[in-house]
Amino acid sequence: MLCKRVIPCLDVRDGRLTKGIKFEGNVDIGDPVATARAYYEQGADEIVFYDITASHERRDIMLDVVDRVASQIFIPFSVGGGIRSVEDMRAVLLSGSEKVSVNSAAVKDPDLIRRGAEAFGSQCVVLGMDVLRVEPTGNAPSGYEVVIHGGRKRMGMDALQWAREAERLGAGEICLNSIDADGTKDGYELTLTRLVADAVRIPVIASGGAGSPHHMAEATNMGHASAALIASIVHYGDYTIAGIKELMRQKGVPVRMSW
Amino acid sequence: MIAIVDYEAGNLTSVQRGLDYLDIPCRITSDAETIRQALGIIFPGVGAAGQAMRTLRRTGLDELLRERVERGVPLLGICLGSQILLQSTPENDTRGLELIPGHCSRFDPDLTEGGLPINIPHMGWNAVYGADKAPLLFSGIEEGTEFYFVHAYYPVPEEPYWLMSTEYGVRFCSVLGRDGLWAVQFHPEKSGRPGLTLLNNFHDYCRKAL
Numbered sequence: 001m002l003c004k005r006v007i008p009c010l011d012v013r014d015g016r017l018t019k020g021i022k023f024e025g026n027v028d029i030g031d032p033v034a035t036a037r038a039y040y041e042q043g044a045d046e047i048v049f050y051d052i053t054a055s056h057e058r059r060d061i062m063l064d065v066v067d068r069v070a071s072q073i074f075i076p077f078s079v080g081g082g083i084r085s086v087e088d089m090r091a092v093l094l095s096g097s098e099k100v101s102v103n104s105a106a107v108k109d110p111d112l113i114r115r116g117a118e119a120f121g122s123q124c125v126v127l128g129m130d131v132l133r134v135e136p137t138g139n140a141p142s143g144y145e146v147v148i149h150g151g152r153k154r155m156g157m158d159a160l161q162w163a164r165e166a167e168r169l170g171a172g173e174i175c176l177n178s179i180d181a182d183g184t185k186d187g188y189e190l191t192l193t194r195l196v197a198d199a200v201r202i203p204v205i206a207s208g209g210a211g212s213p214h215h216m217a218e219a220t221n222m223g224h225a226s227a228a229l230i231a232s233i234v235h236y237g238d239y240t241i242a243g244i245k246e247l248m249r250q251k252g253v254p255v256r257m258s259w
Numbered sequence: 260m261i262a263i264v265d266y267e268a269g270n271l272t273s274v275q276r277g278l279d280y281l282d283i284p285c286r287i288t289s290d291a292e293t294i295r296q297a298l299g300i301i302f303p304g305v306g307a308a309g310q311a312m313r314t315l316r317r318t319g320l321d322e323l324l325r326e327r328v329e330r331g332v333p334l335l336g337i338c339l340g341s342q343i344l345l346q347s348t349p350e351n352d353t354r355g356l357e358l359i360p361g362h363c364s365r366f367d368p369d370l371t372e373g374g375l376p377i378n379i380p381h382m383g384w385n386a387v388y389g390a391d392k393a394p395l396l397f398s399g400i401e402e403g404t405e406f407y408f409v410h411a412y413y414p415v416p417e418e419p420y421w422l423m424s425t426e427y428g429v430r431f432c433s434v435l436g437r438d439g440l441w442a443v444q445f446h447p448e449k450s451g452r453p454g455l456t457l458l459n460n461f462h463d464y465c466r467k468a469l
Contacts, residue, residue: 002385123380
């Protein structure tokens with residue numbers, strides 16, 4: 001049976017983590033490579049890097065991080081943030097990442113998904129979606145609207161329709177982030193997660209709101225997500241990834257337990 | 260030296276990075292002489308079967324691989340590389356290298372797992388069972404260990420070549436072949452420590468086979 005994946009997400013700016021992440025032992029706090037390596041050794045199934053480097057000129061720093069991660073970490077990982085073109089995608093994939101995620105650039109230019117899938121295969125192309133709960137209207141009949149710029153800009157696009165469109169264009173996976181749940185630690189937006197996961201046949205990664213392993217089991221059992229993205233609950237030492245997986249297993253979630 | 264066959268089928272550097280990490284000398288190559296000098300051959304692949312076979316035929320690598328296998332040089336096929344060792348695959352209606360009897364099938368979209376329709380491709384970590392059928396390759400790897408998969412087609416070899424199995428709505432063959440000619444549907448280079456152990460076991464076998 002296919003395992004549900006536990007995926008820590010690391011935010012990187014100018015080659016350093018944006019938040020100092022505490023580990024026992026002598027991991028260099030702030031080094032994305034050492035931190036990714038620590039999560040790999042704790043049993044992470046995949047790792048997501050989100051590059052928030054503002055300046056396009058400094059993006060080569062991230063490519064160097066990707067290259068170093070790929071030489072030390074033998075699980076899949078994806079890189080997102082600021083990917084605007086097939087050339088941006090190619091640079092990240094050639095540096096050693098399996099997957100690349102596109103978000104706002106794909107909202108503005110949906111064909112980017114098709115061009116990326118054609119050039120590198122669907123399995124490489126992840127659509128990141130930021131979604132806001134709204135009153136169901138003509139633009140967003142599902143009651144969920146696509147937003148960009150961290151939720152600051154509403155796009156007048158229905159989240160469910162966008163997910164289906166992205167699948168049709170060749171996205172291999174959707175990372176579905178709820179702006180409402182993000183940062184609350186109150187649990188994932190299960191209604192949204194299930195709505196999207198049931199509407200497409202590609203895997204959906206639930207994102208935003210994880211406060212406990214219980215929430216992650218909810219995202220997979222009730223939300224029908226294939227994977228759960230986590231950040232602060234592991235970054236600040238509330239849980240280890242191994243501990244999370246053990247608790248998920250006890251709740252009946254199939255997870256990878258040997259690594 | 261292990262030759263990682265370069266036939267324009269996806270990014271091969273992840274296999275190389277895995278071998279580098281294990282201090283196993285290797286080269287990504289399409290050069291016949293280099294491949295002839297190799298202790299063993301890794302035949303990877305990401306992409307579509309039709310294009311892959313066209314490239315192999317155009318470059319003569321198809322004949323070279325058959326020649327090396329006939330001479331007893333160990334070979335490990337990975338993912339698409341495992342599928343095109345077979346006689347045929349419905350993907351682009353492609354005739355394979357015919358090194359292992361059998362064909363491929365595509366996951367049926369009507370299959371379910373845990374009451375839900377399966378996603379296609381099969382992507383993620385899944386357990387591999389039957390390690391006693393490939394004891395040399397799986398030495399030191401526990402029965403039922405999970406490996407990382409990404410594929411929509413799966414191998415259906417003839418019975419004696421069906422070594423190990425995985426469940427995804429259907430029980431399919433995830434390790435096939437025989438001693439010295441193995442193929443794995445998953446990506447050992449992306450499967451953490453168990454995957455690295457498998458690559459190391461393959462290299463150990465190559466050294467002993469010399």
